[in-house]
Amino acid sequence: METPLTHNISPGREPPNLAQYEKAGGYAALRKALSMPPAEVQAAVKESNLRGRGGAGFPTAQKWSFVPMGDDAPRPKYLVCNADEMEPGTFKDRMLLEGDPHQLIEGIIVSAYAIQADVAYVFLRWAYKLAARRMEGAIAEAYRHGYLGKNILGSAYNLEMHLHVSAGRYMCGEETALLNALEGKRANPRAKPPYPQVSGLWGKPTIVNNVETLCNIPHIVNHGAEWFKSLSRSDDGGTKLYGVSGRVKNPGLWELPMGTSMREILEEHAGGMCDGYQFRGLLPGGASTDFVTAEHLDLAMDFDSMKKADSRLGTGTMIVLDDKTCPVGMLLNLEHFFAQESCGWCTPCWSGLSWIEQILQDMEEGRGRASDLELLESHTRLLGPGHTFCALAPGAAEPLQSGLKYFHDDFERHIHEKRCPWSQM
Amino acid sequence: MLSEQERREIEAHARHYPNNRAVCIEALKIVQQHRGWVSNEGIADVAEALQMKPAELESVATFYNMIFRKPVGKHVILLCDSVSCWIMGYERLRQHLGDRLGIRPGQTTADGRFTLLPNVCLGACDHAPVMMVDEAHYQDLDPARIDEILASYQQEEEKSTDGNAAHS
Numbered sequence: 001m002e003t004p005l006t007h008n009i010s011p012g013r014e015p016p017n018l019a020q021y022e023k024a025g026g027y028a029a030l031r032k033a034l035s036m037p038p039a040e041v042q043a044a045v046k047e048s049n050l051r052g053r054g055g056a057g058f059p060t061a062q063k064w065s066f067v068p069m070g071d072d073a074p075r076p077k078y079l080v081c082n083a084d085e086m087e088p089g090t091f092k093d094r095m096l097l098e099g100d101p102h103q104l105i106e107g108i109i110v111s112a113y114a115i116q117a118d119v120a121y122v123f124l125r126w127a128y129k130l131a132a133r134r135m136e137g138a139i140a141e142a143y144r145h146g147y148l149g150k151n152i153l154g155s156a157y158n159l160e161m162h163l164h165v166s167a168g169r170y171m172c173g174e175e176t177a178l179l180n181a182l183e184g185k186r187a188n189p190r191a192k193p194p195y196p197q198v199s200g201l202w203g204k205p206t207i208v209n210n211v212e213t214l215c216n217i218p219h220i221v222n223h224g225a226e227w228f229k230s231l232s233r234s235d236d237g238g239t240k241l242y243g244v245s246g247r248v249k250n251p252g253l254w255e256l257p258m259g260t261s262m263r264e265i266l267e268e269h270a271g272g273m274c275d276g277y278q279f280r281g282l283l284p285g286g287a288s289t290d291f292v293t294a295e296h297l298d299l300a301m302d303f304d305s306m307k308k309a310d311s312r313l314g315t316g317t318m319i320v321l322d323d324k325t326c327p328v329g330m331l332l333n334l335e336h337f338f339a340q341e342s343c344g345w346c347t348p349c350w351s352g353l354s355w356i357e358q359i360l361q362d363m364e365e366g367r368g369r370a371s372d373l374e375l376l377e378s379h380t381r382l383l384g385p386g387h388t389f390c391a392l393a394p395g396a397a398e399p400l401q402s403g404l405k406y407f408h409d410d411f412e413r414h415i416h417e418k419r420c421p422w423s424q425m
Numbered sequence: 426m427l428s429e430q431e432r433r434e435i436e437a438h439a440r441h442y443p444n445n446r447a448v449c450i451e452a453l454k455i456v457q458q459h460r461g462w463v464s465n466e467g468i469a470d471v472a473e474a475l476q477m478k479p480a481e482l483e484s485v486a487t488f489y490n491m492i493f494r495k496p497v498g499k500h501v502i503l504l505c506d507s508v509s510c511w512i513m514g515y516e517r518l519r520q521h522l523g524d525r526l527g528i529r530p531g532q533t534t535a536d537g538r539f540t541l542l543p544n545v546c547l548g549a550c551d552h553a554p555v556m557m558v559d560e561a562h563y564q565d566l567d568p569a570r571i572d573e574i575l576a577s578y579q580q581e582e583e584k585s586t587d588g589n590a591a592h593s
Contacts, residue, residue: 085548086545086546086548087546088507088508088509088545088546088550089507089508089509089546089550090546090548090550091548091549091550091551093548094548094549121441125548126491127503127544127547127548127557128548129560129562162441164441164451165451165454166450166489167450167453167454167489167490167491167492168489168490168491168492169488169489169490170545181450182447183446183447184442184446184447184448184449184450184485185485186484186485186488187488187489202443202444243550243551244551245509245512245513245550245551245553246509246512246513247512247513251550251551251552251553252551253551283508287507287508317550319508319509319512319550320512321512322512325512329511330508330511330512333506333507333508333511334508337506337507337508337545340545341545343488
């Protein structure tokens with residue numbers, strides 16, 4: 001089984017420096033890309049069916065295709081790497097940032113070339129201190145060896161790259177909020193349209209791509225779309241970093257074929273549940289995805305298959321709920337997070353989420369009322385897509401709506417017993 | 426007024442952006458690095474240097490949770506309170522840390538040594554529960570491990586106090 005993304009990564013060891021990365025075949029994709037017209041690089045990525053790995057799964061080449069090209073395109077154009085990994089339960093981009101920074105840098109340069117960007121920013125969350133040090137060192141190395149700056153490798157192509165270390169807030173992961181943060185503003189989302197591809201950073205054409213997405217690009221350019229598609233067990237090309245956290249025997253992160261089943265990830269790689277704990281459900285791709293239960297475990301973890309469970313692949317990092325953990329308490333934890341991280345820009349989000357948090361808090365503390373279930377359910381609709389400025393509140397509604405469905409009896413018990421049944425355990 | 430050092434560091438970062446305003450978050454971080462937190466004076470200093478209105482800069486400073494607008498202790502403990510850590514025992518650890526330090530989340534110990542803050546997911550969920558102390562990450566925590574970590578910061582300080590005594 002090929003694992004292109006993690007091939008050079010040995011956790012706990014220093015990442016490959018530039019010379020070691022080159023020796024392992026690194027920067028060959030950049031040389032190849034620079035000999036191709038940008039449109040051909042875009043075509044190769046389109047052919048590969050690469051879909052964005054940040055959570056939404058939008059086809060990468062399609063996103064790029066909206067960027068104005070040619071001599072009369074507005075300048076400068078920007079490419080932003082979204083390294084603001086903060087989705088609860090998600091720890092995949094950190095491995096790529098810490099483990100093989102040059103792979104990411106090469107992916108950014110090739111992608112920037114494909115859209116003819118002039119400046120690239122890596123928007124990194126503040127908590128990833130080791131990643132910041134390693135990325136800073138690797139960017140400096142890339143400049144020294146002519147992979148960044150003017151006339152890259154003797155081509156006429158120029159690219160500047162800067163590391164921007166953020167100052168916190170989940171909201172910054174939303175692409176238009178991220179652009180506001182980069183501009184030195186509060187990270188509120190922007191209205192769309194205009195889309196960032198046309199009017200993004202400082203009003204110029206801008207692409208925002210996730211770390212894992214960008215790390216795939218050099219491999220697609222090197223080996224071609226057919227090879228990339230052959231890595232996958234589904235229509236979405238490539239491999240995927242899958243993770244598991246919670247009460248399992250071997251929590252961790254693995255690069256596996258896209259479309260590996262949830263059961264295989266949970267049982268073979270994560271070793272199944274810890275002794276004494278029973279599986280009740282899981283959030284497949286971070287906090288803002290719908291719960292799935294045992295009946296769904298044979299589904300493939302890819303973008304389209306997860307829809308059959310009314311859920312999403314999201315970030316591909318699962319959070320497992322066991323029988324000794326209260327599902328209402330878990331939802332309270334999740335909704336507390338979303339209420340706290342709401343930027344306050346639009347009313348349904350800041351008001352609705354704090355209301356939800358209060359209802360769940362009351363329920364956990366024995367003050368639940370029979371009417372609460374209907375109230376919570378109505379919130380999941382009122383905070384759904386189309387009612388808010390960005391995807392934060394609809395994301396918060398996902399675990400809640402599925403939690404209400406799968407753990408209905410547990411909610412009822414909280415209300416009837418006027419306490420959390422798990423609090424005595 | 427900004428120190429020479431602060432000014433130099435801010436200018437180095439300002440070169441990454443097409444205008445001054447964009448560097449304001451980095452500038453706040455730099456001031457915080459040197460002064461421990463961002464006081465009203467810190468806001469005024471950065472605003473003047475970047476030709477921003479202090480109120481405008483304040484609105485940015487208060488948005489980002491890693492910009493401290495109140496004094497913090499010598500060490501800031503960030504205990505992850507997100508879902509994977511919660512499942513793996515966050516509440517017990519919060520209680521334990523609170524008891525050991527004699528403070529609640531959001532407070533600073535009377536000796537000014539530690540501030541305890543809850544924090545969102547730190548991205549090490551396969552090693553939950555986790556926390557950071559200043560720039561260091563600690564994983565697979567339990568109460569015993571927390572005691573060890575707190576003791577190591579205490580010892581480090583005692584060592585540095587001894588060092589100072591030897592010099593004087």
